[in-house]
Structure formats: structure tokens, C-alpha cells
Amino acid sequence: MSRRGLSAFAGRVSFKAAQCQEWKKPLVLVNKCISPLKEDEVRVQTKACGLHYATYLATRGEYQVKRDPPFVPGSEFSGDILEVGREVSGLSVGDVVAGLAKTDALQEILTLPSSMLEIGSLIKISSSPIDDENYSKLASLVVNYGTAWMGWTRKGLIKEGDTVLVTGASGGVGLAAVELASKIFKCKVIGMCREEKSEQVRNFGADHIIDYRSESIRQEIKSIAPSGVDIVFDVVGGDGAIDLVKSLAFEGRFITIGYTAGIPKIPANILLLKSATVSGLWAGTATTPPGVFKETANIITNLFLDGKINPLVQEAIPLERVNDGFEKMGAREVTGKLVIRM
Known part of the structure; x- marks a missing residue:
């Protein structure tokens, strides 16, 4: 019925998952x-799961799309096909993959529909193993970039x-926006x-750089761009x-992309x-027109594989310490991306 690979999970009947049993x-x-x-x-044997602010909000019952506990949070992942x-065609045991699951990525094993290949939320990266650092970086690509x-x-x-102008420029999405605007779009x-x-x-x-705590933000922007800013990327x-x-x-x-400081009322x-x-x-994947998500995922992946972008992973945290990662996100102590390693 299936093609199996040898791994650390051979013969096992269960795996670990980080479950939200109660909000907050x-x-x-x-x-x-x-x-x-x-x-x-x-x-998929999950190697890394990227944390982003929406995941943090979901575990607090504060995200736009609410899930009632118990549930396993997380969506962005990288790993190996088991x-x-x-x-299924186009994938083989041992392939390295990355992608965006709808839910449940904070667990050691993911079972996914192969249709994810068609929409671009599951991407084949390599037919041979890669180093641990790149698994972490791959779990930092799809959402941010x-x-x-x-x-x-x-x-x-x-x-x-x-x-x-990019707000929240030190965060995962913010740094990605800065890097793309500077290095790719000049x-x-x-x-x-x-x-x-x-x-x-x-x-x-x-x-x-403008410190967002400044009391003269408009004046500082005007001194840099007297005619105004062409685009504001606001997270x-x-x-x-x-x-x-x-x-x-x-x-x-x-x-407008995010509301860590609240929802603005723009006159x-x-x-x-x-x-x-x-x-x-x-x-x-559920909100992007057909074909656009896949095209975007392929572009971003190729930019990474070609060495043109380089996601910043602040820390790779073991699954057993997953709550340390959420605490750091809540305290705004993250520059770039946190990933959970399995």
C-alpha cells in the first residue's frame, strides 16, 4: 500500500506532539x-517547525481564526519523507521537503495529502540529506518570505x-521584507x-533605521524621504x-499585514x-488565488537555494522546551525566527 523508509521511527506506533490544551x-x-x-x-519526519506570531496568538485564542483546544499548533515545517x-508521484522516501501545513506542525511526524504538492504548500527541496542549520532555515521561508x-x-x-518603509523590521516577516526590498528589488x-x-x-x-519609540517619526521619515515613502509594509x-x-x-x-500593536483606524x-x-x-493557501501561492513558494525556495536570501534563525529550540519559544515571542525577544527542532 505504501513505500516505506528506514528511520528512527521504524517500528514505532506513536510520536510526540506539543498540544494546546487550554488557551494562554x-x-x-x-x-x-x-x-x-x-x-x-x-x-514526513518533521525536522523543524517555524514559530510565527500567528501561532502564538492561536494558542491564546486571540487569532482571527480561532481553534478550540485541544489542538496542535504550528504550520511551517521542514523534514524528510518517511x-x-x-x-503519490513526484516524491520518494528520503526526499527533503518543506512547506506549510494547515495545522499540527509542532509534532514529530506529519501525515499530509499529496495534493499539497499541487498548490505549493509542500515543496521538494532535495533527494539527499541536508545539514541541521538548513532544516531550520527551510522552516523559516514560506511564511516570512x-x-x-x-x-x-x-x-x-x-x-x-x-x-x-518596513515596520517591525527586526521580526521574521519584517527582516524578510527588508532583505527582499534591498537585495532583490534594489x-x-x-x-x-x-x-x-x-x-x-x-x-x-x-x-x-528609525526607532519606533521616537516622538518625531514623521520628521525623521521626511528627512530621509522629503517627497514621501512609496510603500509602507506594516506588520x-x-x-x-x-x-x-x-x-x-x-x-x-x-x-497592512499584522496588528501586534492593535488595529489602526486610518482616516x-x-x-x-x-x-x-x-x-x-x-x-x-486558502486565501491566495490558485497558482499564486505555488509560484511564490517556488520563487522564494529558489532564491534561498541560490544563496540570494538567507533567513535569520535566532535559535533552534528542542521540542521539549517548546514553551520557552512561546515565552520569548510573548516578551518580544525575537530577532528573525525561532524554530522548534524535533
Whole structure:
């Protein structure tokens, strides 16, 4: 019925998973049974699972799409193919893969439908093993860089020479947006972050840094871009977003992606006076037009494999210490990405 591979899981009937049993409480490690594989499924030995802010919010019952406990959080993963259903083509036992599961990525084994290959949420990386560091980086690609790529290209209509501003520039999505804007699109980049995190943001390509705690943000932006900013890539939200809209150039674009500081109320008259646009982006497989997610995932993966982008993994944390990662996210102590290693 399937093609199996030899691994550390050979002969085992269960695996560990980090389960949210109650909102706002620490995750609990539980044992889950390995179910029979269907003919159109693949089994993945998870090597790394990337944490992002939406995952943190989901465990607190604060994300836009709520899941009632108990559930296993996490979506972004990398790993090795353990088993392949007999109707599956394009994948073999031992292949290295990465992707974006709908749920349940914080566990040692994932059982996935092969249809994920068609929409681009499961990507073959290699037919031979890779080093541990690259498993961690692969689990940091799809959400961060995919979101940034779609934001810049589909919503921001970015072009070479634009002046762009990225909020939350030291976070996973923010750093990805900075790196793509600077290295791939050749733009002038303003990064907003805490001063103590500015060196890393500059290393990823920011030309200027503004501390978001500054009381003169508009004046600082004006000194850098007298005619205004062409695109704002906002992953923070909050009341500060209004000043950023006011700092747009004529026909500027404001991309709203996240709300760690709250949901802003942007006055429509400012948009009129600047002929500006505000666009939202939810870059998931269920919300992205057919073909777009796969195209984006392939572009981002190839940029990584070609050495043109390099995700920053702040720390790879063992599954047994998964709650340490969530605590760091809640305390805003993350630069780049945290991953959980299995």
C-alpha cells in the first residue's frame, strides 16, 4: 500500500506532539498514534517547525481564526519523507521537503495529502540529506518570505528605486521584507525597530533605521524621504500607522499585514489627499488565488537555494522546551525566527 523508509521511527506506533490544551497556558507534550497511510498521502519526519506570531496568538485564542483546544499548533515545517502512498508521484522516501501545513506542525511526524504538492504548500527541496542549520532555515521561508514577496509584488507593486518603509523590521516577516526590498528589488529601505536591534536590520539591507519609540517619526521619515515613502509594509498596526500613512508619497501604497500593536483606524481623507491606497494581505493557501501561492513558494525556495536570501534563525529550540519559544515571542525577544527542532 505504501513505500516505506528506514528511520528512527521504524517500528514505532506513536510520536510526540506539543498540544494546546487550554488557551494562554503552556503547551503539553502528548503521545499520538501513527495512523495507517492512505494511498494519496505522504508521511514526513518533521525536522523543524517555524514559530510565527500567528501561532502564538492561536494558542491564546486571540487569532482571527480561532481553534478550540485541544489542538496542535504550528504550520511551517521542514523534514524528510518517511513513507509515500502508492498513488503519490513526484516524491520518494528520503526526499527533503518543506512547506506549510494547515495545522499540527509542532509534532514529530506529519501525515499530509499529496495534493499539497499541487498548490505549493509542500515543496521538494532535495533527494539527499541536508545539514541541521538548513532544516531550520527551510522552516523559516514560506511564511516570512512568502508574505513579504506577495506583499511587495501583488500589493505594493514594488519597483527598483522605490523608497520603502518596513515596520517591525527586526521580526521574521519584517527582516524578510527588508532583505527582499534591498537585495532583490534594489530599493531604498527604512527599517523601524528598536535601536538595540538595528545592527541586524542594517545587515539585512536597511539603509536607515528609525526607532519606533521616537516622538518625531514623521520628521525623521521626511528627512530621509522629503517627497514621501512609496510603500509602507506594516506588520505592527496600532495608532502609529496613521503617521505612516501621512508619510506616504503621492499615490503611495500602504500594505497592512499584522496588528501586534492593535488595529489602526486610518482616516479616509488622508488617502484621498494623497491618492493613496491601503491593501490588506493574508498570504495563506486558502486565501491566495490558485497558482499564486505555488509560484511564490517556488520563487522564494529558489532564491534561498541560490544563496540570494538567507533567513535569520535566532535559535533552534528542542521540542521539549517548546514553551520557552512561546515565552520569548510573548516578551518580544525575537530577532528573525525561532524554530522548534524535533
